[in-house]
Amino acid sequence: ERQGHPMATTPTTRVTELARTHRLDIDTATYPTVAYQQLMGIEEAKLLEELRTEDDEVYDDTGAMREEVTGYAWRIEAKIAWSTNLAGTAIDAVQAFLRSRFKALRTSSTGNAEFGVRWYNREGLDDGNSHEGRVYVKSWAPSGGKGRETIDIVLQGQGQLTDITNPAGSLVPTVTSIFPATGSTAGSDQVVDIYGQHYRPNGVTDVTAVEFGGTPAVGYTVVSDSHIVAIPPAGLAGTVQVQVTTTAGTSTDTPADDYTYA
Structure with a gap:
């Protein structure tokens, strides 16, 4: 055994358990189109819900504090590893989207910088913590240190935080929006983005x-778990359904999957 050299230690994980178990999806589309995509590179993440109160003390309380609940606020705090493609020439698309939304408000307080988010257990567990709402990027804080770069972000909730059925509870594919939603009857004239x-x-x-x-x-x-690019075939004039099939089944027909040949 060599003397005078410390034993190697086992490195600790940089990813919190909440980041391992839960998934955060970002809606990158322009309303009313919906295009949820997974935010990659999350190392720490937590959803905070806080009751809003105001002083409600009365004389009979004899000096003891009393508060009345008047509402609630919520936000998501996360640390992400700033990610690029393998060549280092482009930022991860969803992270770039978040950055652009923060800059939109930094330069103009009237900018349309709200977007949708979904928070849920990635294993499909119905744990009562599957939510959907709208947020804006309130805080953007790069690490500023040497080596790997991380960004601390705060996504501040706007309006209600809604309980939803866990989107990962079933592996049957879904189609939540397509763009563009129209094309020529000849087909093969454009690339269609399918989100779900x-x-x-x-x-x-x-x-x-x-x-x-x-x-x-x-x-x-x-392209990803939530994005497919496809070239449409030729078709007759009218509206048809775009459906995605996997080994788990075929996406259910909804108005979001309508494609019109013209």
Whole structure:
């Protein structure tokens, strides 16, 4: 045994348990289109809900404090690893979106910088902590140190925090929006972005078909668990449904998946 050298220590994880168990999705689309995409690189994350109160003390309380609950506030605090592509030439798209929304308010207090978020257990557990709401980026604080760069962010809730069914509770794919939602009857004239969920569960692509009104797309690429780009086939004038099929099933028809041939 060599003397005079300290034993190596086991490094501790940089990721909190809450960041491991819960997922934060960001709606990057322009209202009324919805396009939730997962925020990657989260090392720490917590959802804080606080009751808003005001003093309600009366004479009969003989000096003891009394408060009346008048509402509530909520926010999400997170630390993210600032991420680029492998070449280091572009920032992760969702992180870049958050940065742009913060800058929009920094330069103009009247900017439209609100967007939707979803917070839920990534394993599909119905733990009573699946929520959806609208936020703005209130705080953006780079680490400023050497080596890897992290950003501390605060997403301040705007209005109600709504309870939702855990989107990860079922692995059947969903289609929440498509863009553009119209194209020519010739098909193959544009690329269509399809947004939803469960296209790449657990990091493995599971899509077996993308169809426009029952006709297979000319081609498609699964970009992420929540994003597919597809080339529409030729079709007759009218509205059809865009459906995504995986080994877990086929997305349910909703108005959000309508595509119109014109």
